[in-house]
Amino acid sequence: MGDASVKIFTAKRIITMNPALPFAEAIAVRGDRILGVGTVEDLAQWGDYELSEQFKDHILMPGFVEAHTHVLAGAVWEFPYVGFYDRADPAGRTWLGCQTIASVVDRLAECERDLSDPDQTLVAWGLDPIFLTGERLVAKHLDQISTTRPIFVFHASGHLATVNSEMMRRSGIDRHTPTPGVAKDVDGEPNGELQEPAAMSLAQDGFAAIGVAMMSPNAKWNYAREARNCGVTTIADLGTTRLTMEGQLEAWRQATDDPNYPARVVVAVGHSDSGSESKDSNPMVSLAVRLRDEEETAKLRFGIVKLVLDGSIQGFTARISWPHYVKPPPGHPGNGLWLIPPEQLADIVSSYHEAGLTVHCHCNGDEAAQVFIDAVETALQRHPRWDHRHTVQHCQLTTTAQYKQMAALGMNANIFSNHIFHWGDQHASTTVGEERAAGMDACATAEREGVKFSVHSDAPITPMGHLHTAWCAVNRLTASGRVLGPEERISVAKALEACTLDAAHQLRLDHDIGSLEAGKLADFAVLEEDPFEVSPEELKDIPVWGTVVGGTSHVAGSK
Amino acid sequence: MEPSEGLMEVSVIGGYLGAGKTTLVNHILRQASERVAVMVNDFGEINIDQALIDSRSENTISLTNGCICCSLVDGFVSALESVMSFRPKPTRLVIEASGVADPGAVAAYGHGPGLALDAVVVVTDAVRLCEQVADPLIGQTVASQIDAADVIVLNKIDLADNLIAAKTELARLNPDALLAYASHAEVNLDLLFGREIVRKSDPTSQVGTFESRSHESTQPIPRAALEALVENLPPEIQRVKGIVRLAEAPHVAMVFQLVGRNWELRALADRKNSPDGNRLVVIGPKGSIPMQWDDALSSGN
Numbered sequence: 001m002g003d004a005s006v007k008i009f010t011a012k013r014i015i016t017m018n019p020a021l022p023f024a025e026a027i028a029v030r031g032d033r034i035l036g037v038g039t040v041e042d043l044a045q046w047g048d049y050e051l052s053e054q055f056k057d058h059i060l061m062p063g064f065v066e067a068h069t070h071v072l073a074g075a076v077w078e079f080p081y082v083g084f085y086d087r088a089d090p091a092g093r094t095w096l097g098c099q100t101i102a103s104v105v106d107r108l109a110e111c112e113r114d115l116s117d118p119d120q121t122l123v124a125w126g127l128d129p130i131f132l133t134g135e136r137l138v139a140k141h142l143d144q145i146s147t148t149r150p151i152f153v154f155h156a157s158g159h160l161a162t163v164n165s166e167m168m169r170r171s172g173i174d175r176h177t178p179t180p181g182v183a184k185d186v187d188g189e190p191n192g193e194l195q196e197p198a199a200m201s202l203a204q205d206g207f208a209a210i211g212v213a214m215m216s217p218n219a220k221w222n223y224a225r226e227a228r229n230c231g232v233t234t235i236a237d238l239g240t241t242r243l244t245m246e247g248q249l250e251a252w253r254q255a256t257d258d259p260n261y262p263a264r265v266v267v268a269v270g271h272s273d274s275g276s277e278s279k280d281s282n283p284m285v286s287l288a289v290r291l292r293d294e295e296e297t298a299k300l301r302f303g304i305v306k307l308v309l310d311g312s313i314q315g316f317t318a319r320i321s322w323p324h325y326v327k328p329p330p331g332h333p334g335n336g337l338w339l340i341p342p343e344q345l346a347d348i349v350s351s352y353h354e355a356g357l358t359v360h361c362h363c364n365g366d367e368a369a370q371v372f373i374d375a376v377e378t379a380l381q382r383h384p385r386w387d388h389r390h391t392v393q394h395c396q397l398t399t400t401a402q403y404k405q406m407a408a409l410g411m412n413a414n415i416f417s418n419h420i421f422h423w424g425d426q427h428a429s430t431t432v433g434e435e436r437a438a439g440m441d442a443c444a445t446a447e448r449e450g451v452k453f454s455v456h457s458d459a460p461i462t463p464m465g466h467l468h469t470a471w472c473a474v475n476r477l478t479a480s481g482r483v484l485g486p487e488e489r490i491s492v493a494k495a496l497e498a499c500t501l502d503a504a505h506q507l508r509l510d511h512d513i514g515s516l517e518a519g520k521l522a523d524f525a526v527l528e529e530d531p532f533e534v535s536p537e538e539l540k541d542i543p544v545w546g547t548v549v550g551g552t553s554h555v556a557g558s559k
Numbered sequence: 560m561e562p563s564e565g566l567m568e569v570s571v572i573g574g575y576l577g578a579g580k581t582t583l584v585n586h587i588l589r590q591a592s593e594r595v596a597v598m599v600n601d602f603g604e605i606n607i608d609q610a611l612i613d614s615r616s617e618n619t620i621s622l623t624n625g626c627i628c629c630s631l632v633d634g635f636v637s638a639l640e641s642v643m644s645f646r647p648k649p650t651r652l653v654i655e656a657s658g659v660a661d662p663g664a665v666a667a668y669g670h671g672p673g674l675a676l677d678a679v680v681v682v683t684d685a686v687r688l689c690e691q692v693a694d695p696l697i698g699q700t701v702a703s704q705i706d707a708a709d710v711i712v713l714n715k716i717d718l719a720d721n722l723i724a725a726k727t728e729l730a731r732l733n734p735d736a737l738l739a740y741a742s743h744a745e746v747n748l749d750l751l752f753g754r755e756i757v758r759k760s761d762p763t764s765q766v767g768t769f770e771s772r773s774h775e776s777t778q779p780i781p782r783a784a785l786e787a788l789v790e791n792l793p794p795e796i797q798r799v800k801g802i803v804r805l806a807e808a809p810h811v812a813m814v815f816q817l818v819g820r821n822w823e824l825r826a827l828a829d830r831k832n833s834p835d836g837n838r839l840v841v842i843g844p845k846g847s848i849p850m851q852w853d854d855a856l857s858s859g860n
Contacts, residue, residue, distance in 0.1 A: 171672075172672065176811060176826030177826075178670045178676070178823075178825040178826070179670040179671070180663075180667045181667060196664070196667065198664070198667030198668045198670075198671070199667065201636070201668070201671065202671060202672070208636075242633075242634075244632070244633065281603060319696075333699050333702075333703055334699060335699050337659070337661070337700070338659040338696075338697070338700055339659060340659065341575070341576040341659050342696045342697060343576070343697075344576065344658075367696070
């Protein structure tokens with residue numbers, strides 16, 4: 001940006017998240033950076049300026065930083081949505097929830113009529129049968145929509161899909177198909193439900209279409225549009241993009257180089273757990289270092305490596321310590337799954353740590369968190385290094401003792417606060433029980449023990465929206481309306497810090513973003529109401545006007 | 560007559576970190592008497608004599624014996640695509656699961672288009688097995704892997720001080736699987752792979768220290784007769800495989816597989832080339848197979 005002209009924005013209030021100057025009324029921008037924060041008179045010292053009163057009735061904040069999402073959040077909108085809750089698409093249009101099987105069928109019939117090619121598979125997403133009462137949606141319902149076009153409906157869980165009879169016919173799925181996960185009715189005929197990837201991948205052009213969409217340029221755009229619509233200016237795609245795949249780096253460059261692309265993106269290198277057992281070579285290290293050192297631009301950032309150590313709590317696959325799960329499903333082995341052998345983790349973490357990279361490790365369960373924390377400790381003993389910011393991702397059942405150890409080691413946390421609303425009731429009744437559920441996603445403990453933390457949506461697992469995520473951390477209300485673990489509630493101020501400055505810190509970007517102060521990038525969330533003025537219960541309902549990214553405005557809901 | 564003409568038989572090799580999965584893969588590549596494709600996690604560990612390498616690209620090594628080795632670095636689907644497009648087409652696919660993977664879940668892919676699952680082979684470390692199973696972090700992972708096995712290779716027996724303890728542990732965790740002992744993962748491949756057994760034409764052909772007999776008939780077999788056959792097999796017999804037509808559904812050729820004490824019947828995926836009639840082969844230690852082993856099948860008719 002060679003533009004030397006100065007633009008001063010005034011606002012109803014500017015919340016800077018800079019403790020030295022927490023509030024202001026005007027902010028000056030030159031090029032893509034903040035020239036100063038203060039009063040118009042203060043800022044006039046920088047010379048001629050253009051005064052913009054565009055935001056005079058709005059609240060400006062540092063653009064939200066969402067440190068744990070996936071580009072899949074943009075890809076799913078290639079397909080119609082049939083979930084239970086209302087959900088806004090990247091263009092800002094709200095798709096009403098489909099609350100009965102009939103409404104799912106109606107929505108799909110409508111979309112089917114819009115497809116011109118009669119052979120094209122109709123793919124949809126978001127189905128959540130837990131919420132649909134009565135009969136389960138199966139192939140015969142989808143057959144009402146078409147008996148000649150294949151249909152593939154991907155469930156919200158990501159573990160299931162339901163297909164119609166034509167899809168089964170074309171894919172050779174019948175009563176003799178031996179693949180586990182092909183659900184069959186009492187007569188032994190497949191009913192159209194396909195469970196887990198091996199079964200889903202039998203449905204030709206269905207499951208694969210979602211993977212293809214994820215690598216598409218449009219997914220990258222819709223991902224940033226979704227961010228813009230909720231005031232997020234920096235999104236981290238944690239390990240979803242296969243950066244080793246030809247053309248993916250270029251596709252990110254092409255999208256983010258466009259001045260209209262409405263977000264900064266941190267693309268984390270996913271540690272490919274190929275299960276390699278050799279100790280000395282980790283090809284992902286050199287890839288991550290090269291990206292960080294040679295490929296960064298203002299809107300495309302690297303330097304983070306993503307590891308996945310265990311599964312999910314609601315899927316009973318997270319590694320949690322004794323006494324484990326309260327009511328696991330029949331046949332459950334007692335504890336969750338490892339995705340990396342625990343004794344290998346110290347070597348893997350060390351390889352990235354020694355190269356100066358920051359490791360973000362998915363640990364839903366406390367047993368997984370402990371293995372990661374110990375691995376970081378080993379890496380530090382082998383190779384002392386200050387300010388590494390290795391981060392426990394999800395961090396849902398992390399204990400007080402673990403937070404103390406994390407603080408001592410200089411680690412960060414990114415806490416999955418949205419779980420409290422979405423699955424908190426189930427966690428209390430079924431997964432980890434009342435006591436542990438009340439202490440999960442323990443933002444107040446992290447704060448008390450001095451661990452810098454952020455909060456996240458894991459979009460598309462839950463919808464992106466940092467005001468909603470902050471609301472979860474502040475109120476801890478579940479879907480049924482109970483307060484789950486009131487002692488772990490945090491203040492609005494702390495939640496906003498978690499959504500801005502401390503999220504930037506764990507992405508190693510807090511020198512550039514996360515607060516509004518001279519020299520940082522001009523990234524704002526533009527809100528219709530003041531988060532400090534509304535009641536904490538209304539935090540999630542504050543309308544978002546849009547964002548400013550590097551001085552350029554992006555209106556929510558626009559193309 | 561080939562069983563499952565045109566289909567690739569799938570063997571999954573699982574087992575915890577360090578048990579010897581890659582050593583077994585190397586052994587398979589050296590010993591294979593058919594065209595085997597292996598999918599492995601790490602090329603660096605594949606140990607093939609340079610003289611045997613026909614050509615190599617970034618993610619594929621072709622051997623002069625017709626076998627190929629594909630890296631899983633770009634993911635399972637991508638590796639499977641390159642295996643399926645390889646010509647001449649491999650007859651067997653060996654998939655090396657990662658050290659923490661549930662090989663049963665990997666095996667679910669073995670029923671995909673063009674594939675027919677043969678067996679799940681789990682390699683265990685005779686030295687560390689008991690310690691691993693008792694470990695609070697990994698015990699359940701190791702036990703679940705063993706539970707998913709059709710064939711267990713108890714490896715490193717040359718290094719183990721207490722083989723009986725390891726055997727007892729395996730018998731507790733999975734009494735039904737076929738157990739094969741090995742050092743350096745050197746196992747008779749006929750124990751691991753079903754296809755070779757069926758291919759033998761001589762009804763009493765010798766396979767190492769094992770013998771085999773075959774059954775051929777034309778009339779569809781009642782399911783109950785097949786169950787009776789299994790019921791009456793001597794306990795030493797660990798392997799039966801073949802293709803049958805059931806009296807209950809005579810129009811579908813079914814693949815019958817028995818490994819250890821587990822058995823299954825599934826439809827032959829390649830219906831176009833399905834053979835008529837029944838053909839079964841039994842394998843067991845020399846002297847263990849009674850002449851009348853298949854009486855139940857004839858009396859059922």
